Amino acid sequence: MSAIASVTAPLLTASRSSSLRGASVKHGSNAPARVAAPRGALVIRNASPKEMRDRIASVGNTKKITDAMKLVAAAKVRKAQDAVIGARPFSESLVKVLFAINQRLSGEDVDVPLTKQRPVKKVLIVSCTGDRGLCGGFNNFIIRKTEQRVAELKAQGVECKLITVGKKGGVYFNRRKDRYDLVKRFNMGQSPSTQDAQTIADDIFAEFTSEEVDKVEMIYSRFVSLIAAEPTVQTLLPLSKEGEVCSVDGVCVDAANDEIFKLTSEDGEFAVKRVKADTEVSEFEGVMQFEQDPNQILEALMPLYMNSQILRALQESLASELAARMNAMSTASDNAKELKKNLSLVYNRARQAKITSEIIELVAGAAAA
Template identity: 60%
Template sequence: LPPKSLSQSPSPFTRIRCRLRELRKRIETVKSTQKITEAMKLVAAAKVRRAQEAVINGRPFTEALVELLYTINESLQCDDVDCPLTVIRPVKKVALVVITGDRGLCGSFNSAVIKKAESRISNLKGLGLDYTVISVGKKGNSYFSRKDDVSVERFVEGVGFPTAKEAQMIADDVFSLFVTEEVDKVELVYTKFVSLVKSDPVIRTLLPLSVRGEVFDVNGNCVDAVEDELFMLTTKEGKLAVERDKVRVEGGPISPLMQFEQDPVQILDAMMPLYLNSQILRALQESLASELAARMNAMSNATDNAVELKKNLSIVYNRERQAKITGEILEIVAGAEALT
């Protein structure tokens, strides 16, 4: 019988050529990914500036509105008139308004606020209190829709940059639940924008109204920022960069000699929906600013990793190419020596 033909294994130079081709493809892929992440970083930086400006521009109005509400409320105490939104009653059921993002690629932003909400739900269960959840944002909706053990009152889809219309829709639900005494307390769970590199998930009481002049969380800690950071796109060494600028924002004081032409009760009833709208809109704006800042940082880290990976792959590619050239030279020299 004729001997079986043995399959020839590829030569070392063929393997090197295949290896070089694979490395070139990987380097090109990393370059494309780097361009995408860098573009997403700059887009997020531009959007976070717009979102932070919305927060800062609305803050003096919100603080003045809170001061005015409590000024009216204090004047009503002498007349023994109570507003339903300021009544503190024994808590049997709590409504949690959980605000998350609509998209990913933003690090641990969504998971952090969901974890904060889960922690609060566990605390309420431990206290023997009932609860319900109003989920705002696609990521939160997707999470809570899979949780059969969590009572969800309503799912609210995000619409990009928050608007007063979106905030009013949530405020109407919250107002109805509290006034009809279906719930005795309403809490906001959202991400507080602290700075470009720091955002804290917080829980703050929305209803009944909190202490005068400041916004506090459920533990009595002030969550109002003393100063804010503004961001500006600039050029640095031929590339776009982000610069920070500290800005202190304060609302104007309310005159203690204010007189009301209309009945304070009517003014209070008319301003309560505006107050709820402004507080929810502010939480939505801060949450969006935090999401965009987290996405900008995540894309910045991804870009840095892509640069480092491209550098390492280029080093490996050059070594392989050098080995291939050296091997070819050795073959030529060996062939020349064999002919002599």
């Protein structure tokens, strides 16, 4: 990846509006000292024809790499979409059971630790970044959002702990341990699974149930479209008694009526559509008997429900990262295409000027004879 980064970095950062002042090409004493170059090309001083051809070939090879990375990222976005959709049946069934039990126990005094509200003195923040770079500003957006949230909480006199998911965020905050209380680091991986989500959930539950922290928030990138992602701060714990997951502004997301994204192709272009995934809650019989204590059932269901919420956040974050990488590689490919075109134009103009100069010399010599 480092080799690819060294090749694509100039294309990712190049500005199309930059102008070329000129280029000098060695063609002997009769070659023009300066050849006008089009806007958008790079200044190449004292370049021989062979060096120019090598540069054009190098840019062409780089474009092939970025095109391939774009297609790979697009295929992985599709896979991430399928993972979200594939997890829906389990989530829907779990929500039905959870809502029905809560409806049945709505009039009873049920004490579930994961729904227990207590004064917030310390918050655990779970920050989700990517494992790799070459994805534009995706990782920086999440890191900056995390820093901003920590600053907001500290300004309110609230202490913060930090768990990172993804190598980029882990490395960044690990280097700043003097400023951030980094508890643990996890890798995002290329295909988040329920086991990955459960590993993260176990640490979260341990911190919350032991009252080491009073609140748990998760910062991840919500996949809006292939060209847009929304950094989201979501409250994981405590849960509402309805099993809803709420954002930090108090807006709760009903998992029975949330959205899923679908990758489509229209007019040969990739696009993303978000559709409502309505879940009809089945009616349970009026008389409900539990083989176990209802509190034990809720204590078993809510961690399971939280696992599905963490997994969904990981999948959306991964999809956002892949979409950002696809866009970055698309931009790099476009820049490479334009750069190759402009370099070819500079090369052809210099070659034409040399040929013209040689013809003039031949004509002048013939006339003198």
